[in-house]
Amino acid sequence: MTEPTHDEAHAGALGTRLNWLRAAVLGANDGIVSTAGLVVGVAGATENRAALLTAGLAGLLAGSMSMAAGEYVSVSTQRDSEMAALAVEKRELREQPEAELEELTEMLRVRGLSREVAREAAEQLTARDALRAHARVELGIDPDDLTNPWHAAWASFLAFTVGALLPLLAIVLPPAAWRLPVTVVSVLAALVLTGWSSARLGAADPRRAVLRNVLGGALAMLVTYVTGRLLGAAGV
Numbered sequence: 001m002t003e004p005t006h007d008e009a010h011a012g013a014l015g016t017r018l019n020w021l022r023a024a025v026l027g028a029n030d031g032i033v034s035t036a037g038l039v040v041g042v043a044g045a046t047e048n049r050a051a052l053l054t055a056g057l058a059g060l061l062a063g064s065m066s067m068a069a070g071e072y073v074s075v076s077t078q079r080d081s082e083m084a085a086l087a088v089e090k091r092e093l094r095e096q097p098e099a100e101l102e103e104l105t106e107m108l109r110v111r112g113l114s115r116e117v118a119r120e121a122a123e124q125l126t127a128r129d130a131l132r133a134h135a136r137v138e139l140g141i142d143p144d145d146l147t148n149p150w151h152a153a154w155a156s157f158l159a160f161t162v163g164a165l166l167p168l169l170a171i172v173l174p175p176a177a178w179r180l181p182v183t184v185v186s187v188l189a190a191l192v193l194t195g196w197s198s199a200r201l202g203a204a205d206p207r208r209a210v211l212r213n214v215l216g217g218a219l220a221m222l223v224t225y226v227t228g229r230l231l232g233a234a235g236v
């Protein structure tokens with residue numbers, strides 16, 4: 001994929017946005033597959049709509065909250081370590097400014113600037129905002145734009161919920177005879193869409209991603225359905 005060169009300056013921000021979008025698609029995919037497996041499994045054992053609704057809704061809530069909690073913990077931990085790194089950087093800038101200027105110069109030089117230009121650039125960056133310059137060049141983070149754990153948690157909660165609603169509605173809305181076909185077809189169609197989107201957002205081959213995604217979802221539904229049938233037949 002070739003992109004116009006004038007777009008490359010924004011590659012960082014664009015990359016971040018694409019990562020968020022891709023995480024949302026994968027979160028929705030998770031919601032679709034896990035809830036579809038759950039409701040299809042229960043549908044293998046019973047035709048009771050209340051049981052299907054209860055299982056589907058419990059699966060939706062448990063899954064979305066577990067995703068949100070996991071995301072909150074992981075982003076908080078990352079944020080803690082970024083803040084700790086920034087605090088160290090701040091202290092170093094205060095206690096040994098000359099060594100830090102030399103360090104910044106050297107990091108700019110290895111990125112392709114001549115020694116003189118790197119020194120000049122380092123001096124200007126240090127004069128403007130030394131901490132931000134070190135955070136960006138040395139740590140690769142933007143001190144004004146650390147990821148918010150609550151945002152990350154909400155985003156995964158929502159993404160999973162949107163995905164989970166599809167199999168939940170597909171299993172409880174149609175008449176009993178149509179439940180499984182409607183759910184299986186709509187879930188597989190949605191998995192084509194999420195597999196294709198996540199591959200495109202990650203610049204990977206969409207056909208393979210779609211195939212893997214659909215096969216994975218189909219396998220999940222098959223395994224839980226057979227399990228549900230066996231348990232239902234055994235009268236458990």
Ligand SMILES: [Zn+2]
Binds near residue numbers: 089092100138
């Ligand atoms: Zn530094």
